Amino acid sequence: xxxxxxxxxxxxxxxxxxxxxxxxxxxxxxxxxxxxxxxxxxxxxxxxxxxxxxxxxxxxxxxxxxxxxxxxxxxxxxxxxxxxxxxxxxxxxxxxxxxxxxxxxxxxxxxxxxxxxxxxxxxxxxxx
Amino acid sequence: xxxxxxxxxxxxxxxxxxxxxxxxxxxxxxxxxxxxxxxxxxxxxxxxxxxxxxxxxxxxxxxxxxxxxxxxxxxxxxxxxxxxxxxxxxxxxxxxxxxxxxxxxxxxxxxxxxxxxxxxxxxxxxxx
DNA sequence: CAACATTTCTACGCTTCGTAGAAATTCCAA
DNA sequence: TTGGAATTTCTACGAAGCGTAGAAATGTTG
Numbered sequence: 001x002x003x004x005x006x007x008x009x010x011x012x013x014x015x016x017x018x019x020x021x022x023x024x025x026x027x028x029x030x031x032x033x034x035x036x037x038x039x040x041x042x043x044x045x046x047x048x049x050x051x052x053x054x055x056x057x058x059x060x061x062x063x064x065x066x067x068x069x070x071x072x073x074x075x076x077x078x079x080x081x082x083x084x085x086x087x088x089x090x091x092x093x094x095x096x097x098x099x100x101x102x103x104x105x106x107x108x109x110x111x112x113x114x115x116x117x118x119x120x121x122x123x124x125x126x127x128x
Numbered sequence: 129x130x131x132x133x134x135x136x137x138x139x140x141x142x143x144x145x146x147x148x149x150x151x152x153x154x155x156x157x158x159x160x161x162x163x164x165x166x167x168x169x170x171x172x173x174x175x176x177x178x179x180x181x182x183x184x185x186x187x188x189x190x191x192x193x194x195x196x197x198x199x200x201x202x203x204x205x206x207x208x209x210x211x212x213x214x215x216x217x218x219x220x221x222x223x224x225x226x227x228x229x230x231x232x233x234x235x236x237x238x239x240x241x242x243x244x245x246x247x248x249x250x251x252x253x254x255x256x
Numbered sequence: 257c258a259a260c261a262t263t264t265c266t267a268c269g270c271t272t273c274g275t276a277g278a279a280a281t282t283c284c285a286a
Numbered sequence: 287t288t289g290g291a292a293t294t295t296c297t298a299c300g301a302a303g304c305g306t307a308g309a310a311a312t313g314t315t316g
Contacts, residue, residue: 049305049307052263057305074262085232086236088224089237089239099216103248116231120234121238132273179294180275180277184295187294259314266307268308276297278298
């Protein structure tokens with residue numbers, strides 16, 4: 001149960017972008033001023049969703065374990081459970097984990113990594 | 129459009145396991161003798177699906193680009209387009225690709241890789 | 257308390273997937 | 287060649303996930 005819908009992904013992107021926990025209302029506004037495909041030009045308004053829609057999505061994300069909600073404060077505040085990088089790395093491990101031939105997969109994987117990334121990997125694997 | 133359903137995955141696993149292209153009927157039989165969770169014990173028969181069911185799934189997999197079909201032979205024959213390792217590596221790249229902070233993701237990623245895999249990676253990244 | 261804000265419940269339409277019957281097509285044996 | 291058998295295509299249905307949001311319940315504040 002890992003994949004996200006389009007709106008769910010947009011919400012997560014915004015949560016990952018803003019360090020602080022946000023309310024459903026704030027999230028609604030953020031979504032309105034974001035086309036997703038962030039081009040430099042003036043993005044069209046990206047229509048205003050109903051707050052209940054945003055709440056539904058946030059609840060679903062909470063159920064999926066991606067979002068954490070502060071129930072204490074009155075307008076509840078939501079934030080991502082883990083950073084985008086952590087989440088993505090986790091996803092990669094999930095994908096890799098389902099394979100019986102992990103090493104073969106890794107071989108193919110690094111076969112198509114940019115040189116700068118390869119360098120990063122070398123550094124990270126360097127000593128040990 | 130990358131994720132697979134349960135049956136779709138079972139079919140792909142069998143296609144990946146058998147080098148040769150197989151017919152829908154063969155696939156039906158293979159599915160019948162496979163519980164997925166391959167424990168050593170006598171797996172229960174894994175019910176016989178209708179051939180049309182198998183054909184539907186194979187067609188859907190073909191549409192997704194995961195399966196290739198030989199239309200020449202009369203009982204059409206189906207096979208995986210790419211190896212499981214290739215496919216999985218591709219999936220990993222897909223996951224990684226959607227991240228703006230690729231290097232950060234990679235850092236987290238190799239942070240939780242087994243030592244033997246780390247060794248494999250070092251070897252593969254060795255020269256260059 | 258009353259009006260307002262916030263959250264929860266319920267629901268509907270769309271898409272995907274498991275599942276397969278019905279219909280169309282193709283092939284082989286007599 | 288023709289008719290039954292095998293094969294493929296078409297169509298469909300139910301369940302689940304997601305976008306979407308109204309209605310109802312609940313909490314807040316003046």
